[in-house]
Amino acid sequence: MTVLEVIQRSTDFLAKKDVESPRLQVELLLSHVLKLPRMQLYLNFSRELAEPELANLRELVRRRGLREPLQHIVGSTSFCGLELKVTNHVLVPRPETELLAEFGWNFLKELHNANTNEITALDFGTGSGCLAITLAVKSPNAHVTALDISEDALAIARENAMGHQVESRIEFLQGDGLAALPASTQFNLIVANPPYISTGEIATLDAEVRDFDPRLALDGGADGLDFYRRISSEAPAFLKPNARIMLEFGDGQESEIQKIFESQKWIVEAVKADYSKRPRILIARAGESPASGAQ
Numbered sequence: 001m002t003v004l005e006v007i008q009r010s011t012d013f014l015a016k017k018d019v020e021s022p023r024l025q026v027e028l029l030l031s032h033v034l035k036l037p038r039m040q041l042y043l044n045f046s047r048e049l050a051e052p053e054l055a056n057l058r059e060l061v062r063r064r065g066l067r068e069p070l071q072h073i074v075g076s077t078s079f080c081g082l083e084l085k086v087t088n089h090v091l092v093p094r095p096e097t098e099l100l101a102e103f104g105w106n107f108l109k110e111l112h113n114a115n116t117n118e119i120t121a122l123d124f125g126t127g128s129g130c131l132a133i134t135l136a137v138k139s140p141n142a143h144v145t146a147l148d149i150s151e152d153a154l155a156i157a158r159e160n161a162m163g164h165q166v167e168s169r170i171e172f173l174q175g176d177g178l179a180a181l182p183a184s185t186q187f188n189l190i191v192a193n194p195p196y197i198s199t200g201e202i203a204t205l206d207a208e209v210r211d212f213d214p215r216l217a218l219d220g221g222a223d224g225l226d227f228y229r230r231i232s233s234e235a236p237a238f239l240k241p242n243a244r245i246m247l248e249f250g251d252g253q254e255s256e257i258q259k260i261f262e263s264q265k266w267i268v269e270a271v272k273a274d275y276s277k278r279p280r281i282l283i284a285r286a287g288e289s290p291a292s293g294a295q
Helices: 003-016 022-034 038-043 051-065 070-074 095-113 130-138 151-163 199-204 226-238 254-263
Strands: 076-079 082-085 119-124 142-148 170-174 187-192 239-248 266-273 279-286
Touching: 003 022, 003 051, 022 038, 022 051, 022 070, 051 070, 070 076, 076 095, 082 130, 082 151, 095 119, 095 130, 095 187, 095 239, 095 279, 119 130, 130 142, 130 151, 130 170, 130 187, 142 151, 151 170, 187 226, 226 239, 226 254, 254 266, 254 279
Parallel strands: 119 142, 119 187, 142 170, 187 239
Antiparallel strands: 076 082, 239 279, 266 279
């Protein structure tokens, strides 16, 4: 069977399974099997696949038809131009989170340009390490702490950090929330994409998320806002003066999250939209308080 015939038949199969962009999915899987750049497939339409290649592809297409995420099947994803390992122990990074990373590294760059000493950042709930690693790569003068409750997730994050040669500037900590941090620890920046799906909503999610992403990375409590309440009350004690916190949140949550932070005396500086123009990222600094010392 030729490359073109395989693409056509597999595309029809995935289309019947209601997989979005079925031809693109097939081409990416076939590129993975043949170890060819996707665009090279178009120059090899008449190539005959060997039986082991066909068997491998059939199995991957079958898994995709069961709605297993493409990133889990091929074992990696691209985030801010960095190739990162992903498994079912970590949330597959979303494109919107790349914006959070960009806001974060631009802020750290401003600190570097202002000759700030000992620039530090915390990635709360690091998962695959996508935010921590991107900050470390883009901000070579910063030291980053990556915090997660899951040791399995931290193992993936460490592996990804080693792959991009930034493991020496990232400290990995396991623990449930900011209580895992030493009391004297303080940061110039905290970034987080915490769980923000309400518990009752999880059963209604797309199968690719519901059945394959770790529940720990999804469940934000009864109204999806538990982690924002915790962060808003606990984070000021871990912030340096004039530090910032940058958080991703879900659709329609911006008003409630802003109220949560303002009730804890935070100064909300901006709510940024994502690529679809939906409010997605909150940027704030702590108001004056004995706990934070922020100004």
